[in-house]
Amino acid sequence: MYRRLYDPLIWLLLAISCSSPVRAEVNAQYIRLSDYVNLHPEQTEKMNRFSTLVREPASPLKSNNTTPIKLAIIYPGEQTSDYWRRSVSTIEKRLTESSVDYELKTFFSRPGIDIELQSQQLRIAIDWKPDYLVFTLDALRHQAMVERILLRGTPKLILQNITTPLSHWSEVRPFMYTGFDHEYGSHLLAEEMLTQQPTGKYSMLYFAPGYVSQMRGDTFVSHTAERPDLQKVSSYYTKGDRDIAYQATLAALEADPDLNMLFACSTDIALGAVDALKQTNKLEQVLINGWGGGQSEITALKNKEIDLTVMRMNDDSSVAIAEAIKLDLDNMEDQVPHVYSGDIVLLNHQADASRIEQLEQRAFRYSGLK
Structure with missing residues (x-):
């Protein structure tokens, strides 16, 4: 069962600031x-x-x-x-x-x-x-x-x-x-998502403070900075937890009912956001990505629950x-x-079934399809 929205611990987590000064300090440590x-x-x-x-x-x-x-x-x-x-x-x-x-x-x-x-x-x-x-x-x-x-x-x-x-x-x-390459993967996602949704409001669903959030999330944010008609209205650290991502998405939708895009920094975050979008009947209104292309994401993609993902080999x-x-x-x-x-490949929900199967066979050649 999901925790209620007024749970103070959840709200404390959701209220964490994701400001650019922190991003600059962390990214300076890494070499592209x-x-x-x-x-x-x-x-x-x-x-x-x-x-x-x-x-x-x-x-x-x-x-x-x-x-x-x-x-x-x-x-x-x-x-x-x-x-x-x-x-x-x-x-x-x-x-x-x-x-x-x-x-x-x-x-x-x-x-x-x-x-x-x-x-x-x-x-x-x-x-x-x-x-x-x-x-x-x-x-x-x-x-x-x-x-x-x-x-x-x-x-x-x-x-x-x-x-x-x-x-x-x-x-x-x-x-x-x-x-x-997290940065390259988010670059692929940003190009496609900003083509599909060049205007409106979006929310950023970060992982935990640290490397993955910086490389995946902030790469996407940097692409949107040049889009004056697309506004980032909220951002949340979710700890990569499906339940917290669900709560964060509900909070984002409550604050901005006309939200039309979410960026998810991981599989569990994307699936938690999908749970909230289903509950609020806003799955068709909001463009949402996956990140990684594991089998749970491929299933969500085939079911048109997420719109696109980057699939790692x-x-x-x-x-x-x-x-x-x-x-x-x-x-x-x-x-x-x-x-x-x-290698990383961009996939959307319109991808041909045979193409997805071909990529799955390549990506999971040792660990197998489950």
């Missing part, structure tokens, strides 16, 4: 992928070769992997989006196909909420003394955690779901960044993790790029 490649031109060829490796079938490990490697994965996987759980199964399957023996410890938590739990999970993982640690930057507090690992020099750190290197980690960087970012580990074990660490960025 295109800018990073300009700073490190030698990465271009390396990234291209590695991308080809990711797309190809697995090849066996060349070295003798007599002792299983220890791999720890800490993900915000307790959410509707299937990206994180698919990532784990993809890494396992690709390592197995590559004849890499491994031990795995996996930790899941809720995004934007379980920050303290994630800290505890990180401590447990480090105590296990893994060879490789796969983590993400779900919130600002994660940066301090990651810095401690980088300074230790062990385990080798792979950051999932981030493709914009942090500027102050340029001297001591992670083993690899992997994921899909989901499994590739995790295949990249397995390939980076294999190259490292084969003493070819110099062939691992600093950043792997997977």
Whole structure:
């Protein structure tokens, strides 16, 4: 059952300011992928070769992997989006196909909420003394955690779901960044949404304060800044929670009944907004996006509950993790790029069913259709 709108905790969350000064401070920490490649031109060829490796079938490990490697994965996987759980199964399957023996410890938590739990999970993982640690930057507090690992020099750190290197980690960087370019994905969405809805009022449904909100949400906001006939009337941090996104959407619609567009920064946010739009009979009035193109979004797209999404070739970012580990074990660490960025495709609800099926087969080639 959904919480009532006058719940003071909900209203406290919804009232958080999402002002541009905060955005500027956070974005200054990240280097756009295109800018990073300009700073490190030698990465271009390396990234291209590695991308080809990711797309190809697995090849066996060349070295003798007599002792299983220890791999720890800490993900915000307790959410509707299937990206994180698919990532784990993809890494396992690709390592197995590559004849890499491994031990795995996996930790899941809720995004934007379980920050303290994630800290505890990180401590447990480090105590296990893994060879490789796969983590993400779900919130600002994660940066301090990651810095401690980088300074230790062990385990080798792979950051999932981030493709914009942090500027102050340029001297001591992670083993690899992997994921899909959030900024580029939101750029694709903005171009299409502003073509369909160039005027009116919109509300921004952010994730939690931090990386994803900045890269996805603020990229969209920057596109609308040049549209004087399109007004951002409200913005909310939702912690990536479907229920809070539902409440936020109801609040946005109550404040502006003529709202005609919502930008959602994640799958759970989009689905929570859809719940509210259905309840208020405004699904046809309001243009709304998904972000990521997992199977729950594809279903919503086919049902015309969301209007468009950007679909990640989901499994590739995790295949990249397995390939980076294999190259490292084969003493070819110099062939691992600093950043792997997977392919993203724009989809709307008018997309041909055969086209969607083709993309699903490619995106979920390891984790499978469910």
